[in-house]
Every structure is written in C-alpha cells, then in structure tokens.
Amino acid sequence: MSKRNFLWILFCFGALSGTISAQRTLSLEDARNLAIQNNKHLKMASEEEKVAYYEKKEAYLKYFPKFSASGMYIRNEKNLNLIGSSAIPGSITIPDLSGIGIPIPPGTQIPIPQELSDKIRSIGELDIKNIWVGSISMTQPLFMGGRIVAYNDIMKNAQELAKSKKDTELQDVIAELDASYWQIVSLAYKKDLAESYLRLLQKMHADVGSMESEGVATKADVLSVMVKENEADMTLTKVDNGLSLARMLFNQLCGLEIEEKVALADEKREMLISTEAPITPSIEEALLNRPEIKSLELATKIYKGKEKIERAEFLPELGLMAAYTWTNPNAFDGFQNTFGGMWNVGLKLSVPLNFMTSSAKLSAAKAQTRIQEYQLEDAKEKIELQINQSAFKLNEAHKRYISSEQNMEKANENLRYATLGFEEGVIPASDVLAAHTAWLSAHSEMIDSQIDVKLCNVYLNKALGRSLTNVKQ
Incomplete structure (x- = not known):
C-alpha cells in the first residue's frame, strides 16, 4: 500500500470517528433544559410577561402629574x-366760535385730508401677521373616584396572571417533552427486542432447515418459521420507522435540527420502577399549586377591579x-x-350625570365577574376529577407493571423449555413458534408498562400542580 493511500485511509477514519463522537447524548434533564430554552411558546409567554410589567409601570405613573408643552x-x-x-368722518363741522373771537361762520365744513385719516387709523393698527x-x-x-387605584390593582393582577400563564406553558412543554423522550426510549427497547426476536427466528430457521435435511422436520415446519421470520422483519422495519419519526419530533421539541442524531441516556439503561403503591394524592395540594387555578383567581380579581372602575363613573x-x-x-x-x-x-x-349608562356598564361588569367565578368553580371540579383519573391510571399502571414482570418471567421460562424440547425432538415447531410469540408479547408488554408508569407519574405530578422541573424520573 502506498503512503498516499495510507494517509487517505487515516483521514477517512478520523473523519468517521469525529462524526461518531459528535453525536450528543442527552439525559432527560438536558432535554428539558433545551426545550425550555428553545420553545417558541415559552418565549412568547416571557414577552407577554414583559408587556404586563410595563403596563403595570405605566398604570403607576397615573398617580403623578402630566406635563405637556405646545407651540403654534x-x-x-x-x-x-x-x-x-x-x-373717522370725511369733514369737521365748525361750531359757533364767535364768542371766542374766531370769525368763522358756524356750520362751515372743513374736510379732513386722507393722509391724516390714514395716520389716525394707523394708531389703532396691531401687527398680527406673525403670531x-x-x-x-x-x-x-386629585380625586378620580378610585379609578386609578383600581386600575393599578388590575395591572398588578395582570402581571401575576402573565407569570401564571407562563408557568402553565412551562408545565405543558415539560410534559410533552417527557412523553416524547419516553416514547423514544420505548421504541429503542422495542427495536432491540425486535432484533433479538428476529435473531431467534433466524437461528430457529437454520435449526429447522437442518432437521428437515435429517428428516425429523417437515417442509411445513420450515415454511411456518419463514412466515414468522418475515413478520418479525416487517415488525422491525415498522419499529425503526416509528423510532426515526419519534426522534424528529423530539428534536423539534428541543429546538434541534430535525435530522440531527441524538442519543438518549435512558435508551441503553435499565429502567428502575418502584413497586410500592402510589401515595394517595391531595386535592388541597392541587388547588393550592395548579397554575390554572391561580390564573382563574387572578382573572376574577381583575374583573372585580373592573367593577370598581365602572363604579367610579358615578363619582x-x-x-x-x-x-x-x-x-x-x-x-x-x-x-x-x-x-x-x-x-x-x-x-x-x-x-357625571349619565347614571343610566353607567348603571348598565356596572351591571355588565358584575355579570362578567360572576362568569369568572363560575369558571373557577368548574375548573376546581374538573381538576379534582382529573387528579382522581390520574391516580387511578397510575395505580393501574403499577399493577400492570407487576403483572407484566411476572408474565415475562413465565414467558422466558416457557421459551427455554420449548427450545430444549424442540432440540430434543419432543415438541413440535408450532409450539416453539407460539412460545416465541408469547415471549415477544410479554417483553413488549413489559416495556409498555414501564413507560406507562413513567408517564402516569408525570401526568399525576402535573395534575397536582407540582413543578415538573423539580421532579426526578
């Protein structure tokens, strides 16, 4: 091999190694942080929070005087x-001046010159051409009927409402991210399971082929195994395609490139599921912590503030x-x-004298407040129902996990006995295929039950209003 070809091989190997090492491995915590940093809805919620802050600041300035300058x-x-x-007359009539010795006949008209008339008029002329x-x-x-105080209270509650909505959006983002994360883990496990199942059938295909050559198995046995092998291969293809789509969705939630290859820390890690019965959830905890309840309570306060503003119209x-x-x-x-x-x-x-109009506005504001109070009561009832449903689902998931664990042990034992019996020639191929199918079903059920417990825990914590960023999986 020439030196030039050897260097080229080293370069290709280095580039391939760099590509492999560049693949990131994300834990659930890392994925959550990426989703929080890049989610567009969270960014919009942050901007809405800023808007509420500046509107509250603008409301406080209404207590102070307003200055303005104008020019024209x-x-x-x-x-x-x-x-x-x-x-200004055109002439002056001379009265009788004989008494003072002026010999001018009375009634004589003396005309006033136009120049003198213009000078007299100019005395009263004001220059207003440039003003x-x-x-x-x-x-x-000084007194606005309580309108400014009520407006400031509304803006204060509006700022708190924006924060509460952001918390709600954050919980939704984390719950959606967790569901996508564990779906990938589930599909990765199922892909490994499908590959193992396919390898078992391929080995069995080879064994049955050898037994057919020796005359201890029939062509029908070989064809049965081949059918199962083809089905297993198709199942593996479906799982692989589903895994690729799930990774694309996960990348989109994390704000990564759709085609970027990302490995998850739990894909190759054994899932540890507690077998202890879940603790009975507290409705009071949920009503205290749920951001939706906080939002509706703040909305009710805002509408009560609007009542005060409408009441100020009478003052x-x-x-x-x-x-x-x-x-x-x-x-x-x-x-x-x-x-x-x-x-x-x-x-x-x-x-104000428009009492009829103001009275109608006040009645409408009171009706809107009652609507918010009804919505708050309805939300509390639905949250209580949601918590009970989540608790029941978590209990069911735990029972399903314990049952699937037992079924998997039995399926493993059944497959072992069936394989030994088939190799000894005392069990037909159809029974071995049935044992393989039961083994695949039990392992698949085990994976589903583990993921189900994980997600049910997420949904119960979300229903209770607990911060999902502080809940470890």
Missing part, C-alpha cells in the same frame, strides 16, 4: 385694526391644572413684537 405659529394676511374706517404662541401645562389628578372627578403661556405679539404690552407671558392655576371638577 400663524401667518395672517392682514393686521388687526381697532379703528374702523367709518369711525407665536407657546405654553407649558401640568395636570394633577365626581377633581383635578389641579397649572400652565404658563407665551405670546408674540405681546398681549400684555400693547401687542408689541416681543414675547410676553403669564401663569395660571385652577381646579377642574367634573360631575
């Missing part, structure tokens, strides 16, 4: 004239107002083209 500029075509053109107005104002609520509102205003032309100095201003302060009292 107007360009007018003409100036303002306080002396009308009709106010500038600016102001800074402040409004401080007067009192507010303090203050402002400083600038104008140009200066209205406080003969409308000169300079800026001038003044401050003002006052109280605003608003007394």
Whole structure:
C-alpha cells in the first residue's frame, strides 16, 4: 500500500470517528433544559410577561402629574385694526366760535385730508401677521373616584396572571417533552427486542432447515418459521420507522435540527420502577399549586377591579391644572413684537350625570365577574376529577407493571423449555413458534408498562400542580 493511500485511509477514519463522537447524548434533564430554552411558546409567554410589567409601570405613573408643552405659529394676511374706517368722518363741522373771537361762520365744513385719516387709523393698527404662541401645562389628578387605584390593582393582577400563564406553558412543554423522550426510549427497547426476536427466528430457521435435511422436520415446519421470520422483519422495519419519526419530533421539541442524531441516556439503561403503591394524592395540594387555578383567581380579581372602575363613573372627578403661556405679539404690552407671558392655576371638577349608562356598564361588569367565578368553580371540579383519573391510571399502571414482570418471567421460562424440547425432538415447531410469540408479547408488554408508569407519574405530578422541573424520573 502506498503512503498516499495510507494517509487517505487515516483521514477517512478520523473523519468517521469525529462524526461518531459528535453525536450528543442527552439525559432527560438536558432535554428539558433545551426545550425550555428553545420553545417558541415559552418565549412568547416571557414577552407577554414583559408587556404586563410595563403596563403595570405605566398604570403607576397615573398617580403623578402630566406635563405637556405646545407651540403654534400663524401667518395672517392682514393686521388687526381697532379703528374702523367709518369711525373717522370725511369733514369737521365748525361750531359757533364767535364768542371766542374766531370769525368763522358756524356750520362751515372743513374736510379732513386722507393722509391724516390714514395716520389716525394707523394708531389703532396691531401687527398680527406673525403670531407665536407657546405654553407649558401640568395636570394633577386629585380625586378620580378610585379609578386609578383600581386600575393599578388590575395591572398588578395582570402581571401575576402573565407569570401564571407562563408557568402553565412551562408545565405543558415539560410534559410533552417527557412523553416524547419516553416514547423514544420505548421504541429503542422495542427495536432491540425486535432484533433479538428476529435473531431467534433466524437461528430457529437454520435449526429447522437442518432437521428437515435429517428428516425429523417437515417442509411445513420450515415454511411456518419463514412466515414468522418475515413478520418479525416487517415488525422491525415498522419499529425503526416509528423510532426515526419519534426522534424528529423530539428534536423539534428541543429546538434541534430535525435530522440531527441524538442519543438518549435512558435508551441503553435499565429502567428502575418502584413497586410500592402510589401515595394517595391531595386535592388541597392541587388547588393550592395548579397554575390554572391561580390564573382563574387572578382573572376574577381583575374583573372585580373592573367593577370598581365602572363604579367610579358615578363619582365626581377633581383635578389641579397649572400652565404658563407665551405670546408674540405681546398681549400684555400693547401687542408689541416681543414675547410676553403669564401663569395660571385652577381646579377642574367634573360631575357625571349619565347614571343610566353607567348603571348598565356596572351591571355588565358584575355579570362578567360572576362568569369568572363560575369558571373557577368548574375548573376546581374538573381538576379534582382529573387528579382522581390520574391516580387511578397510575395505580393501574403499577399493577400492570407487576403483572407484566411476572408474565415475562413465565414467558422466558416457557421459551427455554420449548427450545430444549424442540432440540430434543419432543415438541413440535408450532409450539416453539407460539412460545416465541408469547415471549415477544410479554417483553413488549413489559416495556409498555414501564413507560406507562413513567408517564402516569408525570401526568399525576402535573395534575397536582407540582413543578415538573423539580421532579426526578
């Protein structure tokens, strides 16, 4: 072998080793952490929690005064004239002035020149072609009928509600992840079981073929074994396809690439199932810890807060107002083209008179509160039923596990005796095939019962409102 070919083989072997070692192995805890980090619904719940926080912060600011600044500029075509053109006569009638020695006949009309008339009118002209107005104002609520206090209580409960919804979403994500995790473990066990079953049938096929050659087995025995072997091969294909699809779903829940190869820590590990009877669950624990109950209780408080807001419509509102205003032309100095201003302060009292409309809104708010209370009572009843169902299923799963364990031991013993009897020629091939089938069924039932106990524990803990992140499997 040339040096070049040897180096090429080393390179391919190194690349293959790197690919194999790159495959990650995840424990259930690792998978949960990945799902929590990458789940889109949890990210949306976190953003909703931020929204609730800032809305609560905005509600608190309603206790404080509001400041605003405004400005305006107007360009007018003409100036303002306080002396009308009709106010200046065209001429002056001279009265009798003979008494003071002025020899002008009374009634003489002396015309007023247009230039003088224009000068008189210009005295009353105000320059308003360019008007500038600016102001800074402040409004401080003094009494709003309890509306601001109720609104702050609503936003506080809304923030707690957002946290509770996030907890609910977290529990759902973990429960879904656990179900996917244990489904892969179950299918991995069943794949190993199907491969073992296929190897048994292949060995039996070879043994029956040899016995047929020796004349101690018939062609029918060989064909029966071949049929079972083909069925086992098809079963292995189905399990393998199901395992591939289950891994894709698991990767999607963990936020990984769909085609990424991930090994699970429990695939090759013996499952340890406690044979002790499950402890009777506590309904009080569930009603205290379930995030759904907390959410409905908070929703009820929110609607009670809305009742207070609608009740505030019957009460007067009192507010303090203050402002400083600038104008140009200066209205406080003969409308000169300079800026001038003044401050003002006052109280605003608003007394509602629309009692019929407010009464209807208050009645509607009370009805919505009662709806939430009914939903809360209904949820408590359904949760109690769910807990009892979960407890019954867990008890049933434990009994099924104990029974399947006993059946598996008997199936193993039955297969051993059938195999020995077949090799000694005292048991027909059909009985051995039946023993193989019983062995496969018992082992498959054992795997299902183990996974069932695992998942029933998850669902019971979830029903009791326990944090699944703290529950070890």
